[in-house]
Amino acid sequence: MSEELTAPARIAEGRVVVVTGAGRGLGRAHALAFARAGARVVVNDLGVALDGAAGGETPAEQVAAQIRERGGEAAVSTDDVADSEGAARLVRTALDRFGRLDTLVNNAGFLRDRMLVNLDEDDWDAVLRVHLTGHFLPMKHAAAHWRAEAKAGRTPVARIVNTSSGAGLLGSVGQGNYTAAKAGIAALTLVAAAEFGRYGVQVNAIAPAARTRMTERTFAEDMAAPADGGFDAMAPENVSPLVVYLGSAASEGITGRVFEAEGGRVTVMDGWRRAAHADKAARWEPAELDAAVRDLLARSPEPEPVYGAR
Known part of the structure; x- marks a missing residue:
């Protein structure tokens, strides 16, 4: 992939984009891709270890x-995007430096993997704080700015792209804290899309599969670059085109959705939906539910397997 800022389709021309966790991995790829597409970029990163x-x-x-x-x-x-004052300063940086804010990409995160029985409260709290709170607070402050713009008659063409994960959608053994945070991000995306739409804001999420500091150790074999020099499906740069598109004005009308991105494949994720049901029109007795529940399961799709489950 060329690193030149001369992309033929500068789909984000003139937009101001904030990318959190943009110092390495996916965030770095997103920041560079937005710049190539014509955006001015606020590169946010604390510079912390894994x-x-x-x-x-x-x-x-x-x-x-x-x-x-x-x-x-x-x-x-x-x-620090998981701190309210830090998230507010992040939004002000875009406004003070470039005079506007058009797109927020929430990407910051880290891992503290443990099996649940070995996971202590500090590691639980730390991961939920940086991933989930670190999505909520920048969204809150950015949306407050966009709401004020809309009320002043300057309805923005604003975009938020959140970062969930296959772990958050399907579960991942040994990553209970990360799974809970990423599942929360997916659900939070739906709420934000419903609440912010009136202000001209679209909110979507991605569930990327790519080689980063958070995946190259846990899934080393799957994430390795091909030795023969062929298409590197796990390169983080493969995910960024979707993020740039969702963060641009071209994605008009697309909101409240979660997309899986891996290599050259983009998949719309179909989350919790009602499947088979049974209605007795009266209160069930516990013993009755054995047959009823087993019938419901027989008439419903099998769930996707949890990552790492045998």
């Missing part, structure tokens, strides 16, 4: 420098 510990690095500045070197415009944010 488990969220302070790392002392400045990956956000490195990505911003790459964008500038190729003729793009970028600003840097090292704010």
Whole structure:
């Protein structure tokens, strides 16, 4: 993939885009892709280690420098998006530096994997904080700005792209905290789409499969680049075109959806839906439900398997 900022279809021309967790992996790929598509980008990253510990690095500045070197415009944010004041500063950075905000891409996250019986409360809280709260707070502050714009008669063409995961949609053994957070993000996306639509905001989520710091260890064999130099299906850059599209004005009318993105494949995920049902029109007795429930299950699709289950 070319790193030049001369993409023939500059689908995000003139837009101002915030990408959280943009110092590495998927976030970095998204930030560079938006810049190639004509956007001005706020690159947000705390520069922490894989488990969220302070790392002392400045990956956000490195990505911003790459964008500038190729003729793009970028600003840097090292704010903590899971802190209300930090999330508010992130939105203000876009407004102060570029005068507007058009797209928010929530991507920041880290892992602290444990089997549930070994998962302590701190690791549970930390992962839910950075993933779930780290989606909620930037959305809240960005939407407050867009609501004010709409009330002032300047209805925006605004977009939010959240980052869920196959783990959040199907479950993943050894990742109970991450699974819960990513499932919450998928559900939060539906609520935000319903609430923010009146302000000109569309909200969607992706469930990406790509090689990042969070996956290359856990799923090392599946995530490895092909030795023969063929198509690298797990390269994070494969996911970014969908994110750029959903974050652009071209995605008009698409909201409240979750898309799986892997390699060259894009899949609309069909979440919790009512399947077979039984209605007695009266209160059930517990013993009656054995036959009834087994009949319902027999008439309903089998669930997709949990990642890592045998």
